[in-house]
Amino acid sequence: xxxxxxxxxxxxxxxxxxxxxxxxxxxxxxxxxxxxxxxxxxxxxxxxxxxxxxxxxxxxxxxxxxxxxxxxxxxxxxxxxxxxxxxxxxxxxxxxxxxxxxxxxxxxxxxxxxxxxxxxxxxxxxxxxxxxxxxxxxxxxxxxxxxxxxxxxxxxxxxxxxxxxxxxxxxxxxxxxxxxxxxxxxxxxxxxxxxxxxxxxxxxxxxxxxxxxxxxxxxxxxxxxxxxxxxxxxxxxxxxxxxxxxxxxxxxxxxxxxxxxxxxxxxxxxxxxxxxxxxxxxxxxxxxxxxxxxxxxxxxxxxxxxxxx
Amino acid sequence: xxxxxxxxxxxxxxxxxxxxxxxxxxxxxxxxxxxxxxxxxxxxxxxxxxxxxxxxxxxxxxxxxxxxxxxxxxxxxxxxxxxxxxxxxxxxxxxxxxxxxxxxxxxxxxxxxxxxxxxxxxxxxxxxxxxxxxxxxxxxxxxxxxxxxxxxxxxxxxxxxxxxxxxxxxxxxxxxxxxxxxxxxxxxxxxxxxxxxxxxxxxxxxxxxxxxxxxxxxxxxxxxxxxxxxxxxxxxxxxxxxxxxxxxxxxxxxxxxxxxxxxxxxxxxxxxxxxxxxxxxxxxxxxxxxxxxxxxxxxxxxxxxxxxxxxxxxxxxxxxxxxxxxxxxxxxxxxxxxxxxxxxxxxxxxxxxxxxxxxxxxxxxxxxxxxxxxxxxxxxxxxxxxxxxxxxxxxxxxxxxxx
Amino acid sequence: xxxxxxxxxxxxxxxxxxxxxxxxxxxxxxxxxxxxxxxxxxxxxxxxxxxxxxxxxxxxxxxxxxxxxxxxxxxxxxxxxxxxxxxxxxxxxxxxxxxxxxxxxxxxxxxxxxxxxxxxxxxxxxxxxxxxxxxxxxxxxxxxxxxxxxxxxxxxxxxxxxxxxxxxxxxxxxxxxxxxxxxxxxxxxxxxxxxxxxxxxxxxxxxxxxxxxxxxxxxxxxxxxxxxxxxxxxxxxxxxxxxxxxxxxxxxxxxxxxxxxxxxxxxxxx
Numbered sequence: 013x014x015x016x017x018x019x020x021x022x023x024x025x026x027x028x029x030x031x032x033x034x035x036x037x038x039x040x041x042x043x044x045x046x047x048x049x050x051x052x053x054x055x056x057x058x059x060x061x062x063x064x065x066x067x068x069x070x071x072x073x074x075x076x077x078x079x080x081x082x083x084x085x086x087x088x089x090x091x092x093x094x095x096x097x098x099x100x101x102x103x104x105x106x107x108x109x110x111x112x113x114x115x116x117x118x119x120x121x122x123x124x125x126x127x128x129x130x131x132x133x134x135x136x137x138x139x140x141x142x143x144x145x146x147x148x149x150x151x152x153x154x155x156x157x158x159x160x161x162x163x164x165x166x167x168x169x170x171x172x173x174x175x176x177x178x179x180x181x182x183x184x185x186x187x188x189x190x191x192x193x194x195x196x197x198x199x200x201x202x203x204x205x206x207x208x209x210x211x212x213x214x215x216x217x218x219x220x221x222x223x224x225x226x227x228x229x230x231x232x233x234x235x236x237x238x239x240x241x242x243x244x245x246x247x248x249x250x251x252x253x254x255x256x257x258x259x260x261x262x263x264x265x266x267x268x269x270x271x272x273x274x275x276x277x278x279x280x281x282x283x284x285x286x287x288x289x290x291x292x293x294x295x296x297x298x299x300x301x302x303x304x305x306x307x308x309x310x311x312x313x314x315x316x317x318x319x320x321x
Numbered sequence: 322x323x324x325x326x327x328x329x330x331x332x333x334x335x336x337x338x339x340x341x342x343x344x345x346x347x348x349x350x351x352x353x354x355x356x357x358x359x360x361x362x363x364x365x366x367x368x369x370x371x372x373x374x375x376x377x378x379x380x381x382x383x384x385x386x387x388x389x390x391x392x393x394x395x396x397x398x399x400x401x402x403x404x405x406x407x408x409x410x411x412x413x414x415x416x417x418x419x420x421x422x423x424x425x426x427x428x429x430x431x432x433x434x435x436x437x438x439x440x441x442x443x444x445x446x447x448x449x450x451x452x453x454x455x456x457x458x459x460x461x462x463x464x465x466x467x468x469x470x471x472x473x474x475x476x477x478x479x480x481x482x483x484x485x486x487x488x489x490x491x492x493x494x495x496x497x498x499x500x501x502x503x504x505x506x507x508x509x510x511x512x513x514x515x516x517x518x519x520x521x522x523x524x525x526x527x528x529x530x531x532x533x534x535x536x537x538x539x540x541x542x543x544x545x546x547x548x549x550x551x552x553x554x555x556x557x558x559x560x561x562x563x564x565x566x567x568x569x570x571x572x573x574x575x576x577x578x579x580x581x582x583x584x585x586x587x588x589x590x591x592x593x594x595x596x597x598x599x600x601x602x603x604x605x606x607x608x609x610x611x612x613x614x615x616x617x618x619x620x621x622x623x624x625x626x627x628x629x630x631x632x633x634x635x636x637x638x639x640x641x642x643x644x645x646x647x648x649x650x651x652x653x654x655x656x657x658x659x660x661x662x663x664x665x666x667x668x669x670x671x672x673x674x675x676x677x678x679x680x681x682x683x684x685x686x687x688x689x690x691x692x693x694x695x696x697x698x699x700x701x702x703x704x705x706x707x708x709x710x711x712x713x714x715x716x717x718x719x720x721x722x723x724x
Numbered sequence: 725x726x727x728x729x730x731x732x733x734x735x736x737x738x739x740x741x742x743x744x745x746x747x748x749x750x751x752x753x754x755x756x757x758x759x760x761x762x763x764x765x766x767x768x769x770x771x772x773x774x775x776x777x778x779x780x781x782x783x784x785x786x787x788x789x790x791x792x793x794x795x796x797x798x799x800x801x802x803x804x805x806x807x808x809x810x811x812x813x814x815x816x817x818x819x820x821x822x823x824x825x826x827x828x829x830x831x832x833x834x835x836x837x838x839x840x841x842x843x844x845x846x847x848x849x850x851x852x853x854x855x856x857x858x859x860x861x862x863x864x865x866x867x868x869x870x871x872x873x874x875x876x877x878x879x880x881x882x883x884x885x886x887x888x889x890x891x892x893x894x895x896x897x898x899x900x901x902x903x904x905x906x907x908x909x910x911x912x913x914x915x916x917x918x919x920x921x922x923x924x925x926x927x928x929x930x931x932x933x934x935x936x937x938x939x940x941x942x943x944x945x946x947x948x949x950x951x952x953x954x955x956x957x958x959x960x961x962x963x964x965x966x967x968x969x970x971x972x973x974x975x976x977x978x979x980x981x982x983x984x985x986x987x988x989x990x991x992x993x994x
Contacts, residue, residue, distance in 0.1 A: 294437025315830025315880025
């Protein structure tokens, strides 16, 4: 049993946890800035970014994908701003135009690439691939200390772990200016904080997290990871520091429970195969959000939101 | 080539014709309904609803199979999709109203969670059926290949109904979209119109599931509407321009996809709509990038010219390089920064205009006129010659600007 | 006086001032526009150090815009800004900004004491630890505005007046030489207004400078030493006695202020 667990389940669960945390951290600030839907936009636009990088380099390598995705995110943000200013269009609609068009382009390119030997699967792009990120060379818990076994670890694991680490470090490093500029942008600017650059940096970090998580949960479910754990955390506390903590807890819980329910749940009901782990993670995070929305201690709105100037 | 021509002229067979017709009608309805959503600032709510259709499709399939029927009955699937879409909308509303979370977080949460649930159900169905493809993935990105005649009828019929509904509701829709408060005061039931609109959005979404897929239907709702915004300032015109743009995208996209059946239809239609949008973004005379750039340049030049002239009149040194460049180019100063004769004349004129405005704002009681002062509008564009003469009597004779 | 200078003088306006190195804030030729319409046009203003100056004008006159553009919070089309003789970027440590309350999300998960500590960002930097000394200083600022008992309260639970005091405490925590406030008395109760003006006057008495966008003409003369009358352009500027006159007010407000209303106000000399 334990050998099977380490081989089949340990790495997917770990990847899921790191992906969830890497997304939840920036997600906290995105929802406070009322930019939750940038997460929606980013998770749609990383697809064409990744596809273009893949078509250009011919491989499914990590760095080109990251660059492609970051580039796509930058292009998207610029286009969204242009549409907002020039057309006087509300932010939601501006985002909608950009990310659906870019996503459609990505899907089309993806379909075109079907003929080549190495290709990305549309279904995986949408729903992720978590269940297949298994550790072939493992034979049990002792493999964690065995260098030859460790060499066969799926590369997605160290990748997402690194991204989660970087995102955590950046969050800790820029905690103060990020908090101040999210709370009161004008005041932050007067202090000399580069609020616009910070906001832009936040979006880029989110894009990087989305790309890293893309392998695990695909394009659309990443949105759940940006929004649901932080949103649930927001309903649990009135202090930002505690909110971040809760979001990490909820993210981890969603990843673990989601994977376990997807993998083992059907077996408990007598079915043969598992269901989508990514989908189940999203569903569990939604369930947690639902519970906090009904029972959370700080779920009620306390103060007035910002008046649009 | 002849295959495309056949498709374009509705000669490629019953199914292809119906699909093209359906896509055309769908595009029109989506464009018009979407304009309303964009004007009411609810564009992405429809994205949440569209993604929320997925679990409904799956559950409907399971139920129909369990009841011994053909799981892929389109009408049944669409009914299921409508139910969960409505549920999703209710959730967005509930979250926004009963928690401290903002609308955007609610939309994103519903969108992704419902979609995730739908994905779980889809994979469940896959295991149920064994190797058999339920074909439900076609609802994600659209697939018109191998569509049944009955399906095509549903789509064409639904599209026509949606267009009819938009036509019937066009007046209240336009009024509410333009100014909901005013419409309410005029006796229009704004809540009812909003509800009708959400039902129409749901209808368009559900009809569009087969052709464009749920991930991209929101594109058809938003892109033609935003495109139309670049061409007109009137809400009514926007609705119809958006409808036409959507219809064109639907028509061309369906045609192209019947000719290349392996490609998913949804992305093609969306990309055509996006192409139309890009063109409009750049070249629309009212709000396009090109027009805006030109307008901004002209405005900057006016501001700097005016500021420069006033500085000349006050004999102040000018530091700003753009101001100097503007004045030099207009021949108002020499390269060394000293005013030319023309420059001094213009400066005196600008100073006098400024002084007249000061007098106008001090003496004249009508704020509708004095409120038009913005530093650039010349006073003779606002007041009559007699009024200006009245101000002049209070100011005194014009003064020359002498270096 | 040469004929040319007489030209400007007969118009009843002062000649545009040279940049004043002794002024707390000096603005020259500031123009700001929204969507190709000027909101503030070619404004020259010199805010004296060690004084309390009000910026006054009708709605839409560009008062907040002027403040924000001077601070670099919004972009400007043209103009120079110097603070205590230095460019803005070098003098930021000496400025404290109190923005309008409405621009903030008061449901933000933060406590009163945390907001005040935000004011110490320049001292703390990215990673500096918040020590007892910092907390004591923050509490002292809260005490000065009468909010010491609210330190651990969540900000959404505060009333409008209390929120404004917290904003002021945050500014005090910056220990600045120039305080710039945007409508500090808007929507606050009388007790808060008295408390705030008390703090501002004590700042002035310490030799610091205060500039505030003020919406209530009736209290300008009582609260402030100097005034800038603004309506897209600079109308008048200077000590209350010379600048806050019926003629200047009439120019600023146009027909919006009936003569009777002006008579009611406490003004400077004619």
